[in-house]
Amino acid sequence: MxxxxxxxxxxxxxxxxxxxxxxxxxxxxxxxxxxxxxxxxxxxxxxxxxxxxxxxxxxxxxxxxxxxxxxxxxxxxxxxxxxxxxxxxxxxxxxxxxxxxxxxxxxxxxxxxxxxxxxxxxxxxxxxxxTPLSLADAVESLLGPLRRFGLPVHEIGLILSLSLRFVPTLMDDATRIMNAQRARGVEFSEGNFLQRIRATIPILIPLFASSFKRADALAIAMEARGYQGGDGRSKxxxxxxxxxxxxxxxxxxxxxxxxxxxxx
Incomplete structure (x- = not known):
């Protein structure tokens, strides 16, 4: 991981x-x-x-x-x-x-x-x-002609950029949660296939919780800084x-x- x-x-x-x-x-x-x-x-x-x-x-x-x-x-x-x-x-x-x-x-x-x-x-x-920002700019540029049909091009690029940016962060969070669970005596590599699947539940629940918390904090930070994308925004x-x-x-x-x- x-x-x-x-x-x-x-x-x-x-x-x-x-x-x-x-x-x-x-x-x-x-x-x-x-x-x-x-x-x-x-x-x-x-x-x-x-x-x-x-x-x-x-x-x-x-x-x-x-x-x-x-x-x-x-x-x-x-x-x-x-x-x-x-x-x-x-x-x-x-x-x-x-x-x-x-x-x-x-x-x-x-x-x-x-x-x-x-x-x-x-x-x-x-x-x-x-870089994730360059990929977002590329998506926005390539999908630019579809803007006239009402497609939210800038928002799609922003979603892609944030998704790529937080993949490593989610992996790091998963690693920290696994280490914390191991310290509490949870073994992820022992038992049969079903037992290993059950052992992942203590990882998924806190991982989803931290992901939603991080997404909420990011949304508040962008709103507090007056972020507004789309037309009229310079690059x-x-x-x-x-x-x-x-x-x-x-x-x-x-x-x-x-x-x-x-x-x-």
Whole structure:
């Protein structure tokens, strides 16, 4: 829990850090759309190489990056097991009761696992190299044309910014609550599966309580300072689209065409 890096920002001067947040957000959307075209070994290998290249260009240490994703890998593996055990079709490889593993379910489980890992890596890289405020500004800028239809664009950007900002804070709160419960004799790693689930209840209740208290305090602080978003509000940070941002979008379109041609 202490090493979880999803939602955290790591300052840097790499080319990925210097990209306009709008281009990174658009590239992320394209990535999420085309990742479902990767349905064989070649296409998944191509996506893996592209993702690894972006991580290397960000100059984030690979050990730091993947150690921070270990808590997420457990959840991904747990989700993949359902795909492995309960997908029907194909030649049977192993069968025990209602659990049946076939060659088709094994291939589907590997595909789902790869997709979840790539999506997690890409979204984590986005938050590691982009501040929450920049992401909020990017969302507000990209959704700007929808303002004429009554969409609260600024409020959506603000909600996104606050959500990303408080992910690490919630993780820190959860860690403190777990340490306090351990000091009172609660064990989270002992017993069967149901006992471990019951042991999480003393974490969830105070975590929800502290979250609501923090949200209320934030709302009061913003109101006391006269916060008012939307039209007429100036911006300290000005977004600037450069040639490298156009190149990134062109590369993502080229990647999309390559996956479309190589997919099964």
């Amino acid at each position: 202490d090493n979880l890096i999803l939602g955290r920002y790591v300052p840097g001067q790499s080319i990925v850090h210097q990209l306009d947040p709008r281009s990174k957000l658009l590239a992320m959307f394209i990535y999420l759309l085309i990742i479902f075209w990767a349905n064989n070994l070649v296409t998944n290998l191509l996506l893996t190489l592209v993702t690894l290249a972006m991580i290397l260009l960000s100059k984030v240490r690979l050990g730091f990056f993947f150690n921070g994703l270990k808590p997420m890998f457990g959840l991904i593996l747990f989700t993949t097991l359902f795909q492995l055990f309960f997908t029907r079709g194909g030649a049977p490889l192993f069968e025990f009761g209602i659990i049946k593993i076939t060659d088709y379910s094994l291939a589907q489980a590997a595909l789902i696992f790869t997709r979840f890992v790539l999506i997690t890596c890409a979204s984590t890289l986005l938050t590691l190299t982009t 300290y940070r000005q977004l600037s689209w450069a040639r490298r941002d156009s190149l990134l979008i062109m590369l993502m379109i080229l990647l999309a065409l390559s996956l479309f041609l190589l997919k099964s």
